[in-house]
Amino acid sequence: MFFRxxxxxxxxxxxxxxxxxxxxxxxxxxxxxIDEARSIMNQIAKELEIGTKVGIFETIQNIAA
Numbered sequence: 215m216f217f218r219x220x221x222x223x224x225x226x227x228x229x230x231x232x233x234x235x236x237x238x239x240x241x242x243x244x245x246x247x248i249d250e251a252r253s254i255m256n257q258i259a260k261e262l263e264i265g266t267k268v269g270i271f272e273t274i275q276n277i278a279a
Contacts, residue, residue, distance in 0.1 A: 215264060222258045227251065 216239070223241065227234045232251055235242040243251040255268040 215262065219259060219262055219264060222262070223255050226254050226258065230254070 220236070220241075224234060224236070227241070227243070230250070232243055232247050232254075234251070241251070241255075252268045259266050259268070
């Protein structure tokens with residue numbers, strides 16, 4: 215199910231010209247697209263009946279600081 219979820223998300227990102235970088239079990243997106251990406255990811259999870267919500271993790275800038 216995970217691969218189906220991520221495949222749908224990446225496909226939708228592509229349609230909307232959102233650059234997403236796959237990192238293990240997450241997708242990194244530009245800071246100015248976070249809200250849109252989170253909305254897409256939560257909607258697709260809901261459509262696939264996966265009980266999860268997308269969170270926001272530390273940004274690379276914060277981790278490197």
